[in-house]
Amino acid sequence: MSMKSARDRLNCPNCGAPITSYKCEYCGTLFYDFANLELYEPSYIRLRIGDTLNIFRAVTTSIEVTQSSPEVCYADNKPFLCGNPDITVTVEMRVVSDDKGVLMERRRNV
Ligand SMILES: [Zn+2]
Secondary structure: OOOOOHHHHOEOOOOOOEOOOOEOOOOOOEOOOOOOOOEOOEEEEEEEEOOEEEEEEEEEEEEEEEEOOOEEEEEOOEEEEEOOOOEEEEEEEEEOOOOOOOOEEEEEOO
């Protein structure tokens, strides 16, 4: 019996193709994994920018979710809630060194 990761079991919400990478092979939709955001627990962050993978050790110092109120619209002089509220997720991380003092590692062409 083979074990599959959670990502392998998901399908792209945009086109329905199986998700096999950080990017949908069919439509190009990007996926970001934030698997273990524990406040104040140091963890290693893999941040891919183009063909460069940046790896750094960081502590998540705050996770904040804010949502704006929906608009009030009127129809026949009766108010109702309309529009899509803006939802903002803000994650703040502070980069910290490990025992060797390394702050960041870069790998190109990955
Ligand atoms: Zn897709």
